[in-house]
Amino acid sequence: MATSARGGGEGEAAAGGGGGGGAAAEMEVEAYRRLFPVAYFERHLRESVRLDARPLASPRDTSVALGLVGSADGSALVKFGDTTMVAAIKLEVMTPPAESSDEGSVAVEFYMPPICSPTVRPGRSAEVAPVISKQLSDVIMSSGMINLKDLCLINGKASWIAYLDIYCLNADGSLFDAALVSTVAAFTHLEIPLVSVSDDGRVVTVPGELEGKTKLPLVNKDKRKLMLNNVPFSLTCGLHKEHILVDPTAEEESIIETFVTVVLDTLGRVVSVYKPGGSVLAYTSILKECITLAKRRAQQLRNILNESVSAMEVDKSS
Amino acid sequence: MATTPMTYSPSQGAERRQKQQQMRRMSQELDWKRSDGRSFHQCRPACLQTGATNAASGSAYAEFGATKVIVSVFGPRESKKAMMYSDIGRLNCNVSFTTFATPIRGQGSDNKEYSAMLHKALEGAVILESFPKTTVDVFALVLESGGGDLPVIISCASLALADAGIMMYDLVSSVSVSCFGKNIVIDPTAEEEACQDGSLMIACMPARNEVTQLTLTGQWSTAKTNEAMELCMDACSKLASIMRSCLKKSANLSS
Numbered sequence: 001m002a003t004s005a006r007g008g009g010e011g012e013a014a015a016g017g018g019g020g021g022g023a024a025a026e027m028e029v030e031a032y033r034r035l036f037p038v039a040y041f042e043r044h045l046r047e048s049v050r051l052d053a054r055p056l057a058s059p060r061d062t063s064v065a066l067g068l069v070g071s072a073d074g075s076a077l078v079k080f081g082d083t084t085m086v087a088a089i090k091l092e093v094m095t096p097p098a099e100s101s102d103e104g105s106v107a108v109e110f111y112m113p114p115i116c117s118p119t120v121r122p123g124r125s126a127e128v129a130p131v132i133s134k135q136l137s138d139v140i141m142s143s144g145m146i147n148l149k150d151l152c153l154i155n156g157k158a159s160w161i162a163y164l165d166i167y168c169l170n171a172d173g174s175l176f177d178a179a180l181v182s183t184v185a186a187f188t189h190l191e192i193p194l195v196s197v198s199d200d201g202r203v204v205t206v207p208g209e210l211e212g213k214t215k216l217p218l219v220n221k222d223k224r225k226l227m228l229n230n231v232p233f234s235l236t237c238g239l240h241k242e243h244i245l246v247d248p249t250a251e252e253e254s255i256i257e258t259f260v261t262v263v264l265d266t267l268g269r270v271v272s273v274y275k276p277g278g279s280v281l282a283y284t285s286i287l288k289e290c291i292t293l294a295k296r297r298a299q300q301l302r303n304i305l306n307e308s309v310s311a312m313e314v315d316k317s318s
Numbered sequence: 319m320a321t322t323p324m325t326y327s328p329s330q331g332a333e334r335r336q337k338q339q340q341m342r343r344m345s346q347e348l349d350w351k352r353s354d355g356r357s358f359h360q361c362r363p364a365c366l367q368t369g370a371t372n373a374a375s376g377s378a379y380a381e382f383g384a385t386k387v388i389v390s391v392f393g394p395r396e397s398k399k400a401m402m403y404s405d406i407g408r409l410n411c412n413v414s415f416t417t418f419a420t421p422i423r424g425q426g427s428d429n430k431e432y433s434a435m436l437h438k439a440l441e442g443a444v445i446l447e448s449f450p451k452t453t454v455d456v457f458a459l460v461l462e463s464g465g466g467d468l469p470v471i472i473s474c475a476s477l478a479l480a481d482a483g484i485m486m487y488d489l490v491s492s493v494s495v496s497c498f499g500k501n502i503v504i505d506p507t508a509e510e511e512a513c514q515d516g517s518l519m520i521a522c523m524p525a526r527n528e529v530t531q532l533t534l535t536g537q538w539s540t541a542k543t544n545e546a547m548e549l550c551m552d553a554c555s556k557l558a559s560i561m562r563s564c565l566k567k568s569a570n571l572s573s
Contacts, residue, residue: 088418115390122412
């Protein structure tokens with residue numbers, strides 16, 4: 001029965017694709033897509049084309065915008081096609097623990113509010129959200145992107161804790177990749193406020209106009225920007241049969257057999273590889289192919305990020 | 319992370335208190351300049367857009383000054399299993415805040431009553447009979463809270479419902495005013511809200527001239543209540559016409 005349906009469906013798909021099919025034909029393509037998603041998907045793959053008309057190895061249109069959240073110290077909005085992430089960093093002051101008295105810390109949380117997807121309901125957090133939180137914080141720490149010593153204010157007394165909160169506004173696949181780009185972009189945009197210590201030992205901010213006038217000693221005059229060392233970028237590749245699909249959408253993620261996420265740093269070294277289960281064995285050759293694709297993607301993302309930084313500087317100066 | 323150290327935001331305290339006292343002193347006078355240069359009876363410019371997220375049946379984004387809100391509408395879809403059979407549809411509303419919405423991290427979640435208030439404001443406008451046995455979910459996320467959050471959420475939610483094609487008697491638009499001594503100030507910012515003497519919020523269906531929700535806090539004289547209500551109703555009908563033109567624009571684009 002399945003084969004006969006597939007045969008009929010292919011006919012319809014061809015009619016719809018040719019542009020000659022009427023409203024009825026288009027309706028049936030849509031129905032076929034919902035009833036036999038795998039067959040519909042594989043029919044596309046045989047022509048080396050994706051459901052959204054992309055070639056297999058090309059990612060979606062990507063955009064980065066910095067500094068959209070006025071109430072945060074650093075923020076970024078990242079779009080991969082329809083997947084949208086907002087990351088914001090707020091700095092707070094903490095007393096560092098005794099064993100790392102000259103270090104600050106970073107707290108990462110990834111949220112999937114109910115607006116982002118029909119499957120998330122309020123009160124019950126999405127299953128993948130804590131997984132992505134953990135992966136992000138692992139990548140930030142293990143890549144050595146941030147030197148935690150840069151977040152120290154007064155040795156043993158006070159250091160910054162950077163609360164990084166990432167909200168997924170629209171979940172359409174490759175969430176980890178988009179979240180990581182938004183993380184890097186938010187840290188790039190981060191501006192550390194100028195602070196001094198008040199008489200009672202608390203850290204207080206010094207507003208820009210008072211910089212020369214305050215009697216209190218300034219603590220971090222030359223540490224207003226965070227140096228990012230090895231910036232990590234990632235690429236998720238969907239594996240289906242012998243095909244590799246770069247930057248899959250949510251619809252593709254629900255169909256494909258498994259995926260591999262590769263994280264690379266600035267020098268092209270592998271920071272992490274993640275393959276969550278699935279039936280396709282990721283052979284060495286496939287893994288190598290994924291890493292090559294990830295390298296190309298990392299370079300592309302780096303360029304997009306640099307462009308957004310210079311765009312913001314132009315905005316400021318004009 | 320067993321021993322999470324106590325943390326605090328360094329910008330709090332003295333600076334803010336000083337600002338509030340300044341506001342207070344100003345409000346005793348008859349006339350003062352609002353921090354964003356508006357006159358007392360002038361609303362913030364409204365930026366509205368439908369189709370903010372495409373996973374939903376309908377959605378809208380609203381930006382009024384520093385207040386930024388996204389609302390997604392899902393459904394009508396199957397009600398939860400635990401729900402009793404119902405001849406008419408259900409409206410389920412939820413409002414959440416991002417942790418960075420407020421100047422101090424994580425304070426937005428104090429507004430737990432907003433979900434119920436949003437539900438009450440929209441309930442009267444939605445034709446629940448048009449989707450029996452099913453539920454329409456209205457989810458709002460406040461990206462940045464810059465004052466007048468609830469009125470913005472309500473207006474944005476009714477726009478998202480319209481975008482989703484849910485049948486309504488009319489669009490619901492909502493505006494709030496703050497009272498300072500003798501003065502009434504429309505569409506207050508968070509700074510102004512923090513030191514107001516009282517507030518009044520109206521959600522209404524301007525075309526039918528019906529009020530779906532009215533909340534009033536603080537001390538108000540009858541005369542001033544009337545003045546404030548008229549001010550709100552007038553602003554609501556203007557806001558509704560902006561919302562309507564926004565819907566028309568998106569309908570023209572898609573056709």
